[in-house]
Amino acid sequence: MDAETADVTGHDVTTITCVCGNTVSKDGLIQANSEGIPVHNVDDTPVPAGLAEWPSDEDLYTLCPSCGRVYRDSVIEETGTAPVAFRVDVTAGPIAEAIRVHWDLSS
Numbered sequence: 001m002d003a004e005t006a007d008v009t010g011h012d013v014t015t016i017t018c019v020c021g022n023t024v025s026k027d028g029l030i031q032a033n034s035e036g037i038p039v040h041n042v043d044d045t046p047v048p049a050g051l052a053e054w055p056s057d058e059d060l061y062t063l064c065p066s067c068g069r070v071y072r073d074s075v076i077e078e079t080g081t082a083p084v085a086f087r088v089d090v091t092a093g094p095i096a097e098a099i100r101v102h103w104d105l106s107s
Contacts, residue, residue, distance in 0.1 A: 006071060006082035013062055013073045016082055020067040030102055032063040036070045036088035036095055038102040050094070050101040065090055065099045 009015035017023050030038045037052040039060070047053050060073040068090040071082045088095045 004069070004084040006069070006084070008076055008080065008082040011077050011080045013071070013076045013082075016062060016071060016076070018064040018067060018069055019084065020064060020069065022064050022066040027066050028103075030063045030065055030099065031073075032061045032070060034059055034061060036061065036063055036068075036086065038063060038095075038098045048101055048105065050098045052098070061085060063088070063090075063095075063099075068095075 004019045006019055007017040014024055016029060018029070022029065031041060032038050033052045033055050035052070039054050040047040040051040041054055062071045062073055062076075064070070068088045069084045070086050070088060072085045075085070076082050090096055090099060
């Protein structure tokens with residue numbers, strides 16, 4: 001079975017078009033950690049409950065909150081391709097809660 005791959009322009013993670021059709025400008029894509037949990041990216045503020053800390057090694061992923069596909073940013077930046085690294089459940093549990101917290105803080 002072939003791996004799923006999103007469309008991406010150049011080596012720019014902000015241009016991902018997820019396999020499901022979602023984009024940054026459509027329903028949004030979220031920076032996440034290696035478990036697919038959205039990360040807190042505001043300096044000098046405590047990490048809100050539900051979000052993960054910014055990874056100290058800067059190993060970031062991009063989460064599609066519409067379908068749960070997760071892409072590894074370093075692969076995109078290095079190769080210009082966006083294979084799906086793994087999938088998470090965005091409908092329930094800690095990742096769904098983290099997505100809600102992320103959007104609440106973003107609005």
